[in-house]
Amino acid sequence: MTAATAPAAAPRAWRVPWPAGPARLLRIELRRSPMPWMLPLLAVLFWLSAYRMAMNNPPFWNIRSATLQANAMLVFAPLLAGACAWAGSRDGRRGLTDLVGVTAAPRWAAQLATWAAATIWAEALYLAGVAVLYGVTAHQGAWGGPLWWPVAVGVAMIAASCAFGFAAGLLLASRFTAPLAALLVFLALAGGAFAIQDNVRYARIWPLSVQGPFPTNSYGIFYPYLPDLAIAQVMFLAGLTAAALGATGLPAAAGGRWLRAAAAAVTVAGLAAAGTAVGLAGTARVEAHGIVIPALHDAASDRPVPYTPVCSRSAVPVCLQPAYRSYLPAVTAALGPVLGPLAGLPGAPARVTQVAVTSVQSAQSNGIGFGGPVISGRPPVLYLPLSGLSLPGEGNVSVAQFTSGLRQQYGPSIVNELVGLPPDEAVGADVASTDAVPDARHAAQIAVARALDQIMDLTEVGGGSPARSGAGGAAGSGAPLLARQEAAASHRFSALPAAGRHAWLATHLAALRAGRITLSEIP
Amino acid sequence: MTAADVGRPAGQAPASRRAAGPKLAGLRLARLHAASRHVLTCLVVLAACAVALRIALHWLPRSGVYARQIPLTIEAGAAAVIGVTTGSPFGEPERATGRWLPWLRLAASVVLTGIAVGTLAAGAAAAHLAGGAAGLARDVAGFTGIALLTAAVLGGGLAWIGPMAYLAVTLPALTENWTTPWIWPARPPHDRGAAICAALVFAGGVAVITVRGARDRARE
Numbered sequence: 001m002t003a004a005t006a007p008a009a010a011p012r013a014w015r016v017p018w019p020a021g022p023a024r025l026l027r028i029e030l031r032r033s034p035m036p037w038m039l040p041l042l043a044v045l046f047w048l049s050a051y052r053m054a055m056n057n058p059p060f061w062n063i064r065s066a067t068l069q070a071n072a073m074l075v076f077a078p079l080l081a082g083a084c085a086w087a088g089s090r091d092g093r094r095g096l097t098d099l100v101g102v103t104a105a106p107r108w109a110a111q112l113a114t115w116a117a118a119t120i121w122a123e124a125l126y127l128a129g130v131a132v133l134y135g136v137t138a139h140q141g142a143w144g145g146p147l148w149w150p151v152a153v154g155v156a157m158i159a160a161s162c163a164f165g166f167a168a169g170l171l172l173a174s175r176f177t178a179p180l181a182a183l184l185v186f187l188a189l190a191g192g193a194f195a196i197q198d199n200v201r202y203a204r205i206w207p208l209s210v211q212g213p214f215p216t217n218s219y220g221i222f223y224p225y226l227p228d229l230a231i232a233q234v235m236f237l238a239g240l241t242a243a244a245l246g247a248t249g250l251p252a253a254a255g256g257r258w259l260r261a262a263a264a265a266v267t268v269a270g271l272a273a274a275g276t277a278v279g280l281a282g283t284a285r286v287e288a289h290g291i292v293i294p295a296l297h298d299a300a301s302d303r304p305v306p307y308t309p310v311c312s313r314s315a316v317p318v319c320l321q322p323a324y325r326s327y328l329p330a331v332t333a334a335l336g337p338v339l340g341p342l343a344g345l346p347g348a349p350a351r352v353t354q355v356a357v358t359s360v361q362s363a364q365s366n367g368i369g370f371g372g373p374v375i376s377g378r379p380p381v382l383y384l385p386l387s388g389l390s391l392p393g394e395g396n397v398s399v400a401q402f403t404s405g406l407r408q409q410y411g412p413s414i415v416n417e418l419v420g421l422p423p424d425e426a427v428g429a430d431v432a433s434t435d436a437v438p439d440a441r442h443a444a445q446i447a448v449a450r451a452l453d454q455i456m457d458l459t460e461v462g463g464g465s466p467a468r469s470g471a472g473g474a475a476g477s478g479a480p481l482l483a484r485q486e487a488a489a490s491h492r493f494s495a496l497p498a499a500g501r502h503a504w505l506a507t508h509l510a511a512l513r514a515g516r517i518t519l520s521e522i523p
Numbered sequence: 524m525t526a527a528d529v530g531r532p533a534g535q536a537p538a539s540r541r542a543a544g545p546k547l548a549g550l551r552l553a554r555l556h557a558a559s560r561h562v563l564t565c566l567v568v569l570a571a572c573a574v575a576l577r578i579a580l581h582w583l584p585r586s587g588v589y590a591r592q593i594p595l596t597i598e599a600g601a602a603a604v605i606g607v608t609t610g611s612p613f614g615e616p617e618r619a620t621g622r623w624l625p626w627l628r629l630a631a632s633v634v635l636t637g638i639a640v641g642t643l644a645a646g647a648a649a650a651h652l653a654g655g656a657a658g659l660a661r662d663v664a665g666f667t668g669i670a671l672l673t674a675a676v677l678g679g680g681l682a683w684i685g686p687m688a689y690l691a692v693t694l695p696a697l698t699e700n701w702t703t704p705w706i707w708p709a710r711p712p713h714d715r716g717a718a719i720c721a722a723l724v725f726a727g728g729v730a731v732i733t734v735r736g737a738r739d740r741a742r743e
Contacts, residue, residue, distance in 0.1 A: 038684075041684070041688055045688065045691050045692070048691075048692060048695065049691065049692075049694070049695050052695075053695065071695070074691070074694060075691035075694070078687055078691070079684070079687055079688065079691065082683055082684070082687060086680070086681070093680070174561075174564075175561065175607050175610060175679070175680050176561070176564055176565075176568060176604060176607055178607075178680070178681075178683055179600065179603035179604055179606075179607055179682075179683030179687070180568070180600070180604075182600075182603070182683060182687045183596065183597075183599070183600035183603065183687075186596045186599075186600070186687070186690065187575070187593065187596055187597070187600075190589070190592050190593045190596055191579075191593070193589070194582070194583070194589045194593070197589065
């Protein structure tokens with residue numbers, strides 16, 4: 001047979017139907033990928049950094065999902081970038097670039113199959129980890145349902161780190177590419193976290209930021225999880241993925257002119273998406289229930305989640321959101337010694353109801369301040385936010401530490417509010433601290449408040465405020481006269497029998513609150 | 524052989540070259556060994572790491588997790604690059620004929636580690652590095668030991684996996700204040716147990732890489 005008589009088409013046995021082509025290519029790449037060898041290591045790191053950390057915290061969906069986004073990604077992304085750089089540089093390292101460049105399939109398609117195979121392995125491991133962690137969380141009886149947006153950010157982050165590493169390995173095939181890709185991703189994540197900590201506005205786009213400065217247990221309970229920031233992060237990461245993968249199709253060897261034009265378009269679109277997401281993150285603002293990005297915000301997320309509270313049968317009933325059901329005894333035990341002596345007084349809380357955070361205030365170093373408890377309504381109800389507090393089982397916090405901490409943090413505020421001192425501005429901040437030396441108008445209120453603090457053993461926090469602790473020291477010879485009188489009145493009042501104190505408060509609390517009681521009138 | 528050597532019996536070197544003797548040959552051998560391992564690229568990367576450390580220290584706080592985390596990342600990167608240089612492009616032929624190979628591997632790993640410590644210390648000289656130069660030397664040595672051990676097990680090209688995975692383990696240890704000396708970066712610089720662990724890992728890595736070399740991968 002001569003060349004002239006050779007058949008134009010390839011022998012039938014060699015032909016593969018087109019629809020089977022990409023799937024077959026992907027199947028081959030799934031077998032060739034180095035990622036399966038990385039899976040045991042990644043599984044150990046997932047257990048160490050995400051699963052173990054999650055299990056060290058109480059079973060709240062918000063806490064558990066945050067570890068899947070922040071902790072898991074901190075260890076996954078760099079190693080995946082390195083492994084994918086290794087996979088991407090495979091042909092270059094083995095000197096096969098020219099050989100595979102003349103195959104029938106466009107190089108870009110084959111390269112994308114290599115990236116897809118590595119990414120599929122990594123995503124499979126991550127999703128398996130998510131399934132285990134969420135399964136255990138559900139088994140532990142967490143209230144509500146799993147949060148999927150942090151998982152979506154994790155999935156997008158894995159794809160982006162694989163794409164970055166793969167593009168780096170493909171475009172710079174060297175033995176140093178893989179470690180440098182891993183190092184760069186590590187540095188980028190650490191640098192991003194540092195920028196978040198430094199309150200850089202656009203840094204919130206970084207995928208380690210779950211809900212900006214909000215502690216992980218402070219969102220997604222009373223109101224739905226706000227996905228605004230997560231949407232921007234997914235958009236950012238998808239854009240970076242597209243840009244990196246598009247860049248691999250730009251070299252002349254990647255394919256024909258149309259294919260390279262398509263790759264260029266994908267790159268530009270990816271960069272545009274990433275840039276838009278960064279811009280959107282710049283418009284984010286901290287609101288009571290999470291991070292809000294106006295352009296992405298859905299008003300439906302502002303509707304509270306319906307629930308039936310769980311209540312204690314104590315003298316002053318304590319009602320909590322059912323997610324906090326297991327903490328009901330601890331909260332009741334913490335507030336009982338504060339509310340018990342005040343029960344029946346005019347304006348004293350007849351019930352305690354846990355509420356969502358109603359006001360937040362951004363602080364330095366990615367910090368946030370939450371509004372404290374408020375007494376209002378008729379009959380008076382103590383509205384108590386627990387968000388942001390370290391709950392029992394969170395890290396090394398014990399039930400006794402939680403009980404003591406809650407009493408010390410909120411007890412003085414409750415007393416302050418009862419005696420008519422101006423309301424607190426932040427949790428644990430004693431308003432009396434604004435008056436370093438008591439003035440005549442508030443002196444009686446401060447004296448009574450200090451006495452009640454002392455009786456209820458609330459001196460740890462209250463004692464830290466200049467007004468309350470200052471008078472004790474101010475009772476010395478060099479102290480102002482008013483401070484000495486106030487300390488003496490406080491001492492007298494705390495020395496009264498409980499029944500006498502309660503009776504006096506029942507009679508005079510309204511006048512005390514109105515500032516019509518003087519220090520000398522305190523028994 | 525050049526044209527000038529035509530007619531001269533094989534194996535008979537010119538007098539000048541004979542005079543230079545084994546010293547010149549040794550230097551040439553060391554240079555060729557370094558070139559085959561891309562040591563020059565490694566030195567460039569180490570210098571870049573020192574610059575990155577200097578820039579990072581300018582912005583970082585003087586204490587806290589970030590003051591440790593970012594310098595540690597750079598130190599791990601430097602160690603990973605040293606590990607990658609252990610890979611041989613020649614494989615079995617070099618292993619079979621290279622009589623001086625173990626000494627060359629020993630010298631390369633120790634000298635590169637010293638250079639890494641020196642360049643990073645120079646990068647941190649004018650700034651505050653949490654842990655100081657002693658902590659830096661301990662951490663770089665430990666990371667390098669892990670990289671060398673990984674190279675012996677997985678091959679030079681994959682030596683970066685060890686220090687990077689160890690770094691990933693270190694990050695939760697920094698925030699949770701682990702006390703085990705085997706996570707030496709999370710320990711204070713004067714912790715004797717941590718220093719001993721890092722030194723043991725470095726010594727083990729150097730010994731293994733000297734005796735066995737990085738694992739050859741047939742297809743690379």
